[in-house]
Amino acid sequence: MGHIHIELNNGSIREVEANQTLGEVAQSISRSLAKTALAAKVDGKVVDLACRLTKNAKVEFLTFEDQEGKNALRHSASHIMAQAVKRLYSDVQIAIGPAIANGFYYDFDAPVTFTPEDLARIQAEMERIVKEDLPIERMEMERAEAVRFFEEKGESYKVELIRDLPEDAVISLYRQGEFVDLCAGPHVASTGKVKAIKLQTLAGAYWRGDEKRKMLQRIYGTAFEKKAELDAYLTMLEEAAKRDHRKLGRELDLFSIQDEGPGFPFFHPKGMIIRNELETFWRKLHVKYGYQEIKTPIILSQKLWQQSGHWDHYRDNMYFTQIDDEGYAVKPMNCPGGILVYRTQHHSYRDLPLRTAELGLVHRHELSGALHGLMRVRSFTQDDAHIFMLPSQIKTEIKGVIDLFNQVYSTFGLSYHAELSTKPEKAMGNDEIWEVATKALQEALEECGMDYKINPGDGAFYGPKIDFHLKDSIGRTWQCGTIQLDMLLPEKFDLNYIGEDGQKHRPVMIHRVAYGSMERFIGILIEHYAGAFPAWLAPVQVKLLPITDRHVAYAQAVAQQMRGQDIRVEIDDRNEKIGYKIREAQVQKVPYTLVVGDKEQETNSVAVRKRGQGDLGSQPVAEFMAQLLKEISEKN
Numbered sequence: 001m002g003h004i005h006i007e008l009n010n011g012s013i014r015e016v017e018a019n020q021t022l023g024e025v026a027q028s029i030s031r032s033l034a035k036t037a038l039a040a041k042v043d044g045k046v047v048d049l050a051c052r053l054t055k056n057a058k059v060e061f062l063t064f065e066d067q068e069g070k071n072a073l074r075h076s077a078s079h080i081m082a083q084a085v086k087r088l089y090s091d092v093q094i095a096i097g098p099a100i101a102n103g104f105y106y107d108f109d110a111p112v113t114f115t116p117e118d119l120a121r122i123q124a125e126m127e128r129i130v131k132e133d134l135p136i137e138r139m140e141m142e143r144a145e146a147v148r149f150f151e152e153k154g155e156s157y158k159v160e161l162i163r164d165l166p167e168d169a170v171i172s173l174y175r176q177g178e179f180v181d182l183c184a185g186p187h188v189a190s191t192g193k194v195k196a197i198k199l200q201t202l203a204g205a206y207w208r209g210d211e212k213r214k215m216l217q218r219i220y221g222t223a224f225e226k227k228a229e230l231d232a233y234l235t236m237l238e239e240a241a242k243r244d245h246r247k248l249g250r251e252l253d254l255f256s257i258q259d260e261g262p263g264f265p266f267f268h269p270k271g272m273i274i275r276n277e278l279e280t281f282w283r284k285l286h287v288k289y290g291y292q293e294i295k296t297p298i299i300l301s302q303k304l305w306q307q308s309g310h311w312d313h314y315r316d317n318m319y320f321t322q323i324d325d326e327g328y329a330v331k332p333m334n335c336p337g338g339i340l341v342y343r344t345q346h347h348s349y350r351d352l353p354l355r356t357a358e359l360g361l362v363h364r365h366e367l368s369g370a371l372h373g374l375m376r377v378r379s380f381t382q383d384d385a386h387i388f389m390l391p392s393q394i395k396t397e398i399k400g401v402i403d404l405f406n407q408v409y410s411t412f413g414l415s416y417h418a419e420l421s422t423k424p425e426k427a428m429g430n431d432e433i434w435e436v437a438t439k440a441l442q443e444a445l446e447e448c449g450m451d452y453k454i455n456p457g458d459g460a461f462y463g464p465k466i467d468f469h470l471k472d473s474i475g476r477t478w479q480c481g482t483i484q485l486d487m488l489l490p491e492k493f494d495l496n497y498i499g500e501d502g503q504k505h506r507p508v509m510i511h512r513v514a515y516g517s518m519e520r521f522i523g524i525l526i527e528h529y530a531g532a533f534p535a536w537l538a539p540v541q542v543k544l545l546p547i548t549d550r551h552v553a554y555a556q557a558v559a560q561q562m563r564g565q566d567i568r569v570e571i572d573d574r575n576e577k578i579g580y581k582i583r584e585a586q587v588q589k590v591p592y593t594l595v596v597g598d599k600e601q602e603t604n605s606v607a608v609r610k611r612g613q614g615d616l617g618s619q620p621v622a623e624f625m626a627q628l629l630k631e632i633s634e635k636n
Helices: 022-029 031-036 067-088 116-132 143-152 156-164 227-243 245-251 269-288 302-308 310-317 335-343 391-411 431-447 518-528 549-564 578-587 598-603 621-633
Strands: 003-007 013-017 039-042 045-047 057-062 103-109 137-141 171-176 179-182 196-206 215-224 299-301 319-323 326-330 354-363 379-389 415-421 452-455 465-471 477-486 508-517 542-546 569-571 592-596 605-610 614-620
Touching: 013 022, 022 031, 022 039, 022 057, 039 067, 057 067, 067 103, 067 116, 067 171, 067 179, 067 196, 067 215, 116 196, 116 215, 137 143, 143 156, 143 171, 143 179, 156 179, 196 227, 215 227, 227 518, 245 518, 269 354, 269 391, 269 508, 269 518, 299 302, 302 310, 302 326, 302 335, 335 354, 335 379, 379 391, 379 518, 391 415, 391 431, 391 465, 391 477, 391 508, 415 431, 431 465, 431 477, 477 518, 508 518, 542 549, 542 578, 549 569, 549 592, 549 598, 549 621, 578 592, 592 598, 592 621, 598 605, 598 614, 605 621, 614 621
Parallel strands: 003 057, 415 452, 542 569, 542 592
Antiparallel strands: 003 013, 039 045, 039 057, 103 215, 137 171, 171 179, 196 215, 299 326, 319 326, 354 379, 379 508, 415 465, 465 477, 477 508, 592 605, 605 614
16 A cells, blocks of 8 residues: 655644545554544545545644634534434424534424423433444435435435535535434544533524524534533633623613614613723824824715725625615725725825724614624724825834734733634635735734734635734633725725825725724623723722711712712712612622711711722722822723
């Protein structure tokens, strides 16, 4: 038998026997790799470990640390769930069951309505299937044979899926024990690889997302390689439920979503304080970094959106209107408006880079089922900025944006990782332009010493981008900031500047957001802080609690001093016991609670209680105010 060469992910070359499976190759490299490998990537394509190598190839073994490895394990878990359901319930038809972010689901057409008690039964059967350690084997069939196979099993949904596949599609099935499913794969080697499973929720789902088709029953679950990882994830979910921004938004009276405006948030007075503080911080930081603020209209001519390319690439997510018998659109993005501002003046190379920033209100149509508090809305404010620059300034400007982002995120105690997203399938411009733009982003990341992942095909339609995925206090990630490099819209809008040679040249453009969506960022902060905002952001920074009615006048005098220094203070002068008032202030997550009685009134002091620390003792009013103002100014 001949030999072939494989190049591993670390760049090393190994000689192996031809026709070995990837599992056998992993075993020959190391026992630990053979144990942890769940799938592999061969010349960029993710495949099962049972796949045989017949020619020289680049091979990357995928473990649970890799997203593709997680997907293979969780996709296999969805098949285990479908097998368990088929064992437990008669006359069930199976639909689809993919891996998704943090888990998996499967859709069923069942004569019974599943209940939470059923989930426990299904999970127990799944655990038996895991113990059986059934090999998961791939098969391929001709189309007619596959249709006949599933028709005989009464699986009409699978028959429909097969008939809708392209004529040249390879039709593959996976078998584990008595269970066979239509699937492209890949999967782990056996059911025994899925060590830790938890079924979570039930939901309804229309077949193929079509509300005119039958409503199926969807079971969601998650799976991990180790039970300890599953337990940690479930603990995180419990903590996340306590931090749900929709729940805290109601309890702290920050915002609401009304039936009269689904997807259009209403900010209440306390929520507006948080929003205004974020905007003030944003404005000061952008002045420091040399940006000029602009404001552009919410509604602009349909012709503009056709020229920009949004009409062809984004029309389904836009809202439209007619004005004077002309077509107009509500802006889904701010960039065309920023371009029009640039075009109002002639520019020299000496003017560049020109950095403009806008807190721009945009509207995007989202399906009602996708709406989620402040996280997914139809109306939101983007903290957009557009930088127009010389080609020679690209890397310097990108590094400046990264530095600004570092200041923003570190202020809130948010760490992040970066992902470089490359040319999507439907994109404007040729490959050469995209290659130049992508290389510039890549070099800027590397010169900043930043680790990053490649996210193939997820760029904007006009250029590649760097996405910043923030990690919050309980380990969840959120995509917020983005830097998009654009060499195409300046061409479409005929933007230019006069160069040193006196000739017209085309500027390069950066689109970037730090918060992303102001609404979504506020939602993230609510959950990150669990509603206990740092003093500089807290809607109420100080709550004054007079012990009796005779101390109210003193409390009012102290409050007046604080308001003179822009400290946000409230007085709880209700005729309630002081312990009750303290507990109320704790529930409202106020950073500082100040109790005032005879002693404090006589000595011009306050008895200080700090959120999370309790009683700090008595302090002179002036001393407390100085400390608080320092804490606010330093954004601690």
